[in-house]
Amino acid sequence: MFTKNSQNLQHHLWARESNWRFGHHPVAQPAHYYKRNFYKSITPRLTIQNVDKPLAFLRKFTPDGSMLLAFAFGQRALEVYQYQGVGRVAHLLSSQKSECITAADHSLDSLHIRQQLFNALFKKKYTIQLINASWSTRHVLDREFSIFLENGRYVLLVSVAGGAILPSYQAYQEYPDLFDDANLYDYTFHLVDLHKGCISDTLRMEHDFIVLSHNHSVSVYGRTIAILSIYRQCIELLELDMEGKLQRLYTVGPYGSNLDRDQILAHQQMTTSTLDHTHSVPLSHFKQKILAFIYNWALEASTECERKEKIKFFYKNFGLVERMLIMKMQLIDSEHILMRYEKRQSQMPLEMLEGTVDSVTKNFKLYVFYNITEQKVLTIFGQNSVNMLLMLRNFCDEFRNVRSLYSWHASSPSNNVYFRESFDNDLKSFPGGIREAAARANPTLPISAQNFSAIPYLDYSLFNYDHRFISALERPRLIGMEPIRFRDRITNILKFRVHLEHSSDTWQEYGMGTNPRDLVTFIFHPYEPFFISIQKFISRYVLNFHIYNTNTKVEP
Structure with missing residues (x-):
């Protein structure tokens, strides 16, 4: 008979099969009640540091976890990789019993794993050219912006180029709250169909200022998209139609809607007032x-x-x-x-x-x-x-x-x-x-759109960890001097560690001291025991894989 706090995978299978809840009579439970407990026994306990990577900037997984999005090195194209699953590399990692293959490990076996791991886990599916050669060379994709729509079928990306230096005189007349201290840019939003591997629609917003980092000025609810112009102090409302096109609804800001603006201008024309559309309210x-x-x-x-x-x-x-x-x-x-x-x-x-x-x-x-x-x-x-x-x-x-x-x-x-x-x-x-x-x-508040990863390993009901160094909020984190420890919430048993490369290990190669501002970002798979950590040292990025391996044993 197994106990209430059993960590045995077989016991979790029996509980799911028999609909048994520890300490209670058999009653119907939500499906995810049993699913969540499995993650206590299947953890990303193996870390492979400094994995060989393609010449691209990795961004995030799609909501269903089937694809990984990345920006090409020139930041003018989107690369889409098909995720093969953790089981595809089980044979490659079968001999690894330690928790970490460090960057300092130069054995033939370790080098072979680093060289083969990315290509074994990911197969390139598309390379979608978003910025044509005929465009200005100043146009580049923003690497910190991406929003999924329609259950992950579409992804909204944006390219940016330098715009006007000074606001136009007409802008001062049309927008009473104009923020003229902002630098102006030209923005092009690209709606990419990930099922077909093509651009579905584009939207241009010129001579504007929109904060794109971590989806700051763009919000989504269902098919409705809101874009905040910091410069014009307006909110552009758009809708994704059934054909995958972006349809402008109206602008909220100087007026309640475009209809209000037309009615006000029509009323002014019917009166003896000399005001026209160039006069600001x-x-x-x-x-x-x-x-x-x-x-x-x-x-x-x-x-x-x-x-x-x-x-x-x-x-x-x-x-x-x-x-x-x-x-x-x-x-x-x-x-x-x-x-x-x-x-x-x-x-x-x-x-x-x-x-x-x-x-x-x-x-x-x-x-x-x-x-x-x-x-x-x-x-x-x-x-x-x-x-x-x-x-x-x-x-x-x-x-x-x-x-x-x-x-x-x-x-x-x-x-x-x-x-x-x-x-x-x-x-x-x-x-x-x-x-x-x-x-x-x-x-x-307000909270940026799609900035939280709801992965099971960051569930506070399952694991206890230091949220200063890793959390569901998709932001760069400081690198601690010790591995990040994940413990069982109930029993306090150590389940796995996340090993990151320390700054001193890399900076000493250049004859420099430690860098206290080294940061790490995480890319989490939505449901498999796998995630990626990306560290930046001096002028290069280091890619680490944290993955489930049957033979890896976690020492207390």
């Missing part, structure tokens, strides 16, 4: 809605004293709100947007001239929930709002736009009791109390 649509909401909020105060204080706050911060900029946004669903407004940065802020610089205005932020169809501001939260913090804690999964084919969400305070405990402990560690904790945690 005093306030953008968003700013007018926000200021009206704050004023109505002040009028609805329960007491006369409170009403006076809120109206005083409104007039005091009117100019500050008027100059604020949308710095980030995300689609909550196809009809609702969350926007984060921040104070405009300039060489000579107005607060310096007025002598009113304080901690409130310095870090002033507003979080605005907006309904697109009704053109209505639903609610506004401040930068240290406790209610906003509670929304992040209790409804975190609603903000995370997870790639659709993952079988479960990445661990968060709203779906995992262990993660919630860690989250609460972090909040309690701030000396300023809950308000300071809110001011620190709230800026994580």
Whole structure:
């Protein structure tokens, strides 16, 4: 008879077959309850450092894990590799019993594994030329941007080239919130059909500024795509149609929609007003809605004293709100947007001239929930709002736009009791109390699209690990001096280690000391016991594979 905390693979198979849950009577359980426990026995326990790689920049796996995307070395083409599965290289790794094949191991067997491993795991399927030779040589693909659509059939990529040096005079007339401190570029969005291996559609946005790193200014919900122009302070709404084409819906910013703009211009033409489309409106649509909401909020105060204080706050911060900029946004669903407004940065802020610089205005932020169809501001939260913090804690999964084919969400305070405990402990560690904790945690919203990997090995219910060095958030991480240890959450048994090459090992070859700013990024397969770590040393990238191997034994 096996015990409740058994780590035996055979016991997990018996439990799934008999529908048995340890310590309980046999009852129907969700399919993933048994699937998740298998990952405790099948772990990526073998690390192969410094694997030979193609001349390309690896990006990420598709949501179904069948393909790996990479950018060609010239950053003008997309390379698609078919993933063969961990079982394809079992014979190649059968003699390896240690946990790590280090970069310093120059034995013939180790060299053979490094040379053959990538080609055995991946077969090139497509090379899709996205930037033609006739284009300007300045056009390059952004390596940190990619968004999957339609269950991973399409991927949205973007190429960038230098645009105009200065804003045009017409832009100042059309956009009242124009952010003229931004450098302007030309952007071309490429919608790639991964099933056919071709470009399905393109979209050009010239003389603009869009933050692309980690999908910062682009959000997706279903077939709806929202693109935030930091320069024009507008949100472009697009839709992916059934034929794989990008259809522009409308622009939200200076006006509520394109229809509103046409109606306003038509009304002006019918009157004796001399205004035309080249005259700017005093306030953008968003700013007018926000200021009206704050004023109505002040009028609805329960007491006369409170009403006076809120109206005083409104007039005091009117100019500050008027100059604020949308710095980030995300689609909550196809009809609702969350926007984060921040104070405009300039060489000579107005607060310096007025002598009113304080901690409130310095870090002033507003979080605005907006309904697109009704053109209505639903609610506004401040930068240290406790209610906003509670929304992040209790409804975190609603903000995370997870790639659709993952079988479960990445661990968060709203779906995992262990993660919630860690989250609460972090909040309690701030000396300023809950308000300071809110001011620190709230800026994580809005959340960038498809930036979390919901892989089983980062599930807080299964494993315990140091989230400072590895986490579900797809961001570069610092390299620790010790291997990253993954322990069983219940028994605290060491399950596997992630071995990374230390900076000193490489820098000493060049006669230099250690580099404290070495970073590593991870590319996780969505469900197989395999992931890739990419380290940068001086001027070269190092590729490490972390993979399941039957013969590898993990020493305590």
